[in-house]
Amino acid sequence: MPISFAPMREYMRIHKISYYYLANQGIESATLQRIRHDQPITTATLGKLCKIMHCAPEDLICYQESEED
Structure with missing residues (x-):
């Protein structure tokens, strides 16, 4: 996955x-399991994470070139 x-x-x-804290925040x-395994999440969820963690999307994700491309 490139993200x-x-x-x-x-x-x-x-x-x-902690992941426990994030679970308690909704x-x-x-x-959380998808995040642990670098699987896709919705932009709505990304926005919610940013609000909970007081950060910007670029603090949470990055793009990685795939060797398959």
């Missing part, structure tokens, strides 16, 4: 934000 949530995981580590466990 990675590695920046989000790093942001969470730096700011001491992020579905299935969505």
